[in-house]
Amino acid sequence: MIKPDIVEFFHNQRFTVISTIDKKGHPHNSCKGIVQIDESGKVYLLDLYMAGTYENLKANPNISITAVDEHKFIGYCLKGKASIVQKNKVSKSILKLWEDKVTSRISHRLLKNMKGEKGHQTHPEALLPAPTYLIVADIEEIVDLVPGHIKRKA
Template sequence: MKKLNQGIIGFFHKQPYTIVTTIDRDGSPHNSCKGIVDIEEKGLVYLLDVYKEKTYANLKENQNISITAVDEHKFMGYCLKGAASIVKEEDLHSRTIKSWEGKLTKRISERLLKNLKGEKGHPRHPEASLPKPEYLIAVEVKEIIDLTPHHIRHGDKKDT
């Protein structure tokens, strides 16, 4: 596993969702939005998957996965590549379950506040109707790719 520094952990915790890519049995990529439940410094990431459809089926056949998030305002992002496994609810630590419940409550609260302020958004609260997760996806990070453009990451120095 590849250790994650606090900057990367903090970056992913601030993202409302990530893009997760898995590979189907024909070798084609499948992308879906997933929420991060928890991230451990040792390089373990827990993702929520409530629908048990293509991502789940793909991971049963092929454990390769990538997790990508970008911050368009800071013009930065990361892609974490690794190996995934399915962890059933009864095998999860209570801390991980509480982390998901806390994030769900926060998302519903933020949506309510936006609606009260008259900001555009979904008129209902889809998070409140999500099915209870039966499992999480645990990802052992093997590679970290910094998506921040080189000239931003290293200042405006020109390559010579």
Template sequence: MVHLSEEILYFFRKQGFTFVSTLDEDGTIHIACKDIVRITEDGQLFLLDLYMGKTYRNLKRNPALSITAADEHTFTGYCLKGKAKIVPREELAPEIINDWDQTITSRVTNRLLRNMRGEKGHHAHPEALLPKPKYMIMAEVEEVIDLTPKHLKKNV
């Protein structure tokens, strides 16, 4: 695993979701939106995956994945590449499950506040209807790619 800087940790923690890429049996890229439940400086992430769909099947076959996020306003972004495994709920530490609960609570609260201010958003609260996770994807980051254009970096 690689060390993740405070800047990278902050960037991913503030994302509403990330794009997770896996490979199917034919080597075709599959991309799905996933929420990061926890990310640590030692390069470990826990991703929420509720539906046991294509991402789940792909990772069972091939643990390679990339996790990508970008901020359209600052033109910054990162791609984290590594290996993943499926961790059943009963093997997850209680604090990871608690992080999931906190993530959902925060998202519902933010959506309520946006709705009260009349800002754009979903009229319902879909996060509140999500099932409890039966498993999570645990990823170990092996490589970090900074997607920020070189001419926009502060220390170039």
């Protein structure tokens, strides 16, 4: 089980860094969005391209999911085992959550552009392919990334 404050922390992040191991034993990092974290601690991640992360997880299920808030100087790394779940096996409620997140990201980007905070020239989220599978991670360990000397002062 993942504590509610950690679940909320991950849901408030725009993206997370996912680490897997490639066939040569080297780390592979990729940015992914969290679709959902359920009560049992399963983390649902969308991966659209069937590239490095997908291939790595087919051969080695070990995964870590990391996010930090540099302003608050907090972060967590979730470690566990992941599996690939085809779209036809994913609940409609999870797929709806993904659609809602994409809509939210596009709206956020549009508002920033209207305020003159230009980012990317296009809206990459609108160009994403439709999902065909989801990564589902069963979390086995949670690492608090706040350095010990800072935790002791708090």
